[in-house]
Amino acid sequence: MDYGLAWVLIGSLMLLASIFAGLLSSRVGAPLLLVFLGLGMLAGHEGPGGILFQDSQLAFILGSTALAVILFDGGLRTPRATIERGLGPALALSTVGVLITAGLVAAVAHYVLGFGWVFSLLLGSIVSATDAAAVFMLLGRSGIALRDRLRATLEVESGSNDPMAVFLTITFTSMLAAGELEIGWWVLGDFALQMGLGGALGAAGGFALVWLMNRLELSGGLYPILALAGALLIFSGTQLAGGSGFLAIYVAGIVFGNRRVRADQLVGRFFDGLSWLSQIVMFLLLGLLVTPSELLPDIGTALILAIALMLFGRPLATVICLTPFGFPLREQAFAAWVGLRGAVPIFLALFPFLEGFDRSGQAFNIAFVVVLVSLLLQGWTIPWVAHRLHVALPPEPEPATRMDLDLARRTDRMDRDLIAYEVMPHSRAADFPLADLDLPKRTRLIVVIRDGVVQRLPEVKQLSAGDFVLVVTPPETAATLDRFFSRRFASTAGQLSVDQGDFLVEGSSRLGDLCAAYGVQLGQTSPDLSLAELLRNRLGEGMGRGDRLRFGQVEFIVVDKIGPEPKRVGIVLEPDPEDLGWRRRLASRTRSRLQGLRQRLPTIGSGAGSG
Missing domain, CATH: 1.20.5 (Single alpha-helices involved in coiled-coils or other helix-helix interfaces)
Incomplete structure (x- = not known):
């Protein structure tokens, strides 16, 4: 006892x-994850803690469960708009990008370090995936606001590339254990089976879990437990059926998080805390498994592979996968640097241990050092790199204090949410008279509480900071409504970086007035069109903060967006050619060189004549 x-x-x-x-x-x-990893090492048997922990089987089980919880929580917090913006490039990075990264690292391991091809491919597979926990945490804690599409791509990629890395690691580990040295077409069959089953069972399980949550009458505290049990059932059941459980639980989280579910606030808070616990436990356990003295013989090898990964493998994969989607070079460079490695590569390095492979210790040590280097160099410098590459947007407004209330037990029959807000200083809700407040459609303000007293709505001319309000709104507009009550900066223009424009204008501004003011040719565009309408027509409904539109000699940038409408737009009078597509950039440089040549030709001619 x-x-x-x-x-x-x-x-x-x-x-x-x-x-x-x-x-x-x-x-x-x-980097916080580096701290957790370091604490685990200090508590290990070669550190002050002196704890001897060598049970790789237990670490694998706990690590699998922790990673499953983290992926489900990541799916919960991935709104549909994020998926729509980043799905294409994220899928390219999580499939083709992982293959390119693994292949290049394997080539370095084989040709430079002299490892056999299968072991080299195993090493490349182990370190090929970015870490969901590391990316979610470091992007959130760093306080960096990125262009919506770039952020969506990085978040969706980090949650969806783990299944690919797990598949490759298991494949090459099994080949080494069986003594096979050639890759056959059976690999493609296994891949299609695992990903197909993972996606299908994850989606079906997510819808089933939503249905169950909305049908059962339970005590409020039991709904998060039901969600956890259902998520782990989807994960383990898919794994046992031969599919990718990691893909299944991530897809289930996305489905669950984008549907109306009873007690969703309780479930969200529960998984937020559980995700933190999972990250701490996973990193502490992996730190305990490490024997620092055994890392020394493999440090040189690991450093070579880490450099190949960070400076060649990930950047090459990023350029190949993101160029077709029109990402500027500076955003591609930032995406390459945010290819953080965390607990996932160390966790994947446990697979050779479980198969009894005799070089499993070396694979584990290499993966551990690669993760340390990634967290030290990449994790510590993300804010600096973001500002140096000019991809950081002005910080997001401070979120409004919000509390959702369950209107009814039968949530599937309700198409409204009841939400309580505190009106924040400098919020849009406090800047305009109540009659002029452009609330989302089907949204109604029903109660205003000021200084503890319920106000008569006809007598409230304008909301004030500190007011508490109750609003009835459709669930799909709740995120838009958050922006009305959240704190904005006293001067949005003062918060603009150099990449957000030389001037700031309202989205409702008439295009004809703007073009006349800045000397821009309208062309065939109607002068009565508003700037917001132009951006929505050209960029589509899925546009987000930071999206750019080249218009004649200027460039428009979406700075502030509420719902489908851009409210603030930056104007760049002399756009940087680096922000254009590569075809435009090449054409711009060619024109510049031709102009320079034309300026020099008269001088050359006059010099020849005088001679």
Whole structure:
């Protein structure tokens, strides 16, 4: 009994140490996941903690479960708009990009380091995927606001590329264990089976879990437990059926998070805390597994592979996968640098241990060092790189204080949400008279509480900061409504970076007035068209913050967007050619060189004549 309690004491102390170390790391800018990993190493048998932990089977089970929870939580927090913006490029990066990365790292391992092809491909597969926990956490904690499409691509990619890396790792581990040295067409069959089953069972399981949540009458605290049990059932059932459980649980999370589900606020908060616990436990366990003295012989090898991965493999994969989708070079460079490696490569390195492969220790040590290098170099420099590449947008407005209320037990029959807000200073809701407040369609303000007193709505001319309001709105417009009540900067123009425009105008501005003011040719465009209408027509309904539109000699940039309408638009009078497509960029440089040549030709001619 005392022995078991001692482990409870040790575990609780490690969790507390992780939390307090996280608070300290946020002040010095250290990557939080690196702190968790370091604490695990310090608690290990070669550190001050002296804990001997070598159970790779237990670490694999706990790591699988933790990663499944993280992926489900990531799916929960991926709205449909994010998927629509980033699905194409994210799928390219999570499939073709993973293959390119794994292949290039394998080529370096084979030709430079002299490893056999199958072992080289195993190493490339282990380090090929970005880490969902690392990307979600570091992008969120760094406070960087990115162009909506770029951020969507990175988030969806980090959640969807794990299945590809897991498949490749299992394939090459099995080949090494069986002594096979050639890759056959059976690999494609296995891949189609795993991904097909994973996607289908994940979607079906997600819809089934939503149906079950909305039909059962339970105590409020049981709904998060039901969601957890259902998610893990989808994960484990798909794995046992021969599909990709990691893909299934991520897809199930996306389905679940984009449907009307009873007690969704409770479920969201529950999985937020559980995801943090999963990340801490996974990194602490993997840190405990490491023997620092055994890393020394493989450090040189790991550093070579880490450099190949960060400076060649990931950038090459990013350029090949994102160029067809029109991403500017600076955004491609940032996406390449955000290819963070976290717990997933270390977790994947456990597969050779489970198969009893005799070089499994070397694979594990190499993966661990690669992760350390990635977290140290990439994780620590993300904000600096974002600003150097000029991809960072002005910070998002401070979120409004919001509380959702369940209107009815039968949520499938309700098409409205009841939401309570606190009106924030400088919010759009406080800047305009109530009659002029352009709330989303089918949205109604029903109660205003000011200084603790319920106000008569006909007497409320304008909302004030600190007011509490109750709003009835369709669920699909809740995110749009958040922007009305959230804190904006006192001067949005003052927050603009150099990449957000030389001037800031309202989206409702007439195009004819703007073109006359800035000397831009309208062409065939109607002068009565508003700037917001032009952007919506040219960029589509899925446009987001940071999206750009070249119009004549200027460029328009979406700076502030509420719902489908861009409210603030930046104007760049002399656009940077680097922000254009590669064809336009090539044409721009060619024209510049021809103009320079024409300027020099008279001088050359006059010089020849005088001679």
